[in-house]
Amino acid sequence: MKKYLAVFKINLLNCLTYPAELMMRSATILLFMWIFFQLWHITFAASGSDIINGLSLHDTMWYLLLAETLELGRPRLARVISEQVKDGSIAYLLNKPYNFLIYQLSSGLGESLPRMGMLFVLGGALVWAMAGPPPDMVNWPVALVALAGAWLLHFCVNSLIGLSAFAVEEVAPFEWIYQKFVFILGGMLIPLDFYPAWLQTIAKSLPFAYMMYGPARLFVLPDPALFAQILVGQLLWLALLGGLLTLVFTRGMKRLAINGG
């Protein structure tokens, strides 16, 4: 466990060494949140109601902030792993005394945490100024638990896409399409509550809703039943995707051919 903690710390410190760069990279969230505010401010005004399907403009903006923080702050592991598979540098990671997947998890988390923190602070300041103060602090712990589950689900899918480089030449299209499914079925750009009922049912029966909608919705309108439902869903999908990831990794190792060094 100590070695993974060390990998986590190295990546964390690496990100924090250049705070100005971290801030500049995170500044994109300001653009997105500003545009979202323009869109939803006008949409709420046009609808003539302060509440649409249970969400106010304030709820919608903080929902979108958490969703954007997760999307922009999660590590692009698919790209990293697929490059390691394609250029053979995976060989240098496999001969070290650690588990490859847990190594990726630790390094990804070390990279992701400061980035997500900065995104939340910058975006949060703007959303606060435009839509009002953040949701009650009581909501935060449940949202954080769901956020951790969502991050792990992203990790599993991203790693699976990265490892698919064992079988296919180019993994980028898988990554793009996966991201777009998260956008739509995860409710990243529009909260799932605004979807037609039939689409909500489909979205909530797939893992994407647990990767984005779950934590974001709990952040603005938590309720115990929803929390339990999201937690159970995340655990089930983690068991399924985590098992699949282990299987694909084991199979991939058997296909791996390393020539020279």
Added chain:
Amino acid sequence: MFREFKFLLSLWKTNLAAAMEYRAAFISQSIGMILNDAVYFVVWIIFFDRFPSIIGWQLTDMFIVFGISASAFGLAGLLFGNAFNLGDIIVKGRLDYYLSLPRPTLLHVLASRVVPSSFGDFLYGFISYIASGQFSLGGLGRFLVGVALATTVFLAFLVLVQSLAFWLGTGSIFTSMAINAIITFAIYPITLFNQTAKVILFLVVPAAFMGAVPAGFVKGFSWSVLGLMLFGAAGFLTLAILVFHAGLRRYESGSAIQTEV
């Protein structure tokens, strides 16, 4: 002028031949990008299904705006792929190669790479236009003119932003922010923005020239809109060339050995 055009044609032929060496990757990335764009657009279909009009802006307008932006983005990547990493080329001293050859430096460097997935974007733009339900032969002609002028503005903006690397010594952060900004603003309804924001969208981040203005032209011919687009394209292109050459006077490299393939 004709000589430079022949040179460009030769470059594009060579680029295409090089891309076709990895035919499977080219085709899979192109198809992947078409799917990616199509899946992304579903967000707007869901949005306009729930909220049919945003201050007069409807789903049909989104199809055309998205079509123009996607095709312009794709055409830039297909014909001038290095526009997306000009900043890196400057910072890493890779302009040496182009400077040592008797051809216009900016034109040569920009056209020396093709981004394979761009073909998917370019094609998707036409699909989106056809899906708008506003297709006509005259409209297609205006669509082509709109795409050509939007591509010019987009390229000029990329060159302008990345030429900052001559002064700042770094390019990648600004590039990703600039691309995010112009694309995001271009594909959102322009009616969302107030007068100040609109001035910014015409003069600072010229997203209006990449989305709303050419989309309006596609819907109906107007000499004034055509004039505005021509003026915008010529103005930004001239500015980009001037700034690039001003920066080029400051360019220095460590004479590192580089290989340009």
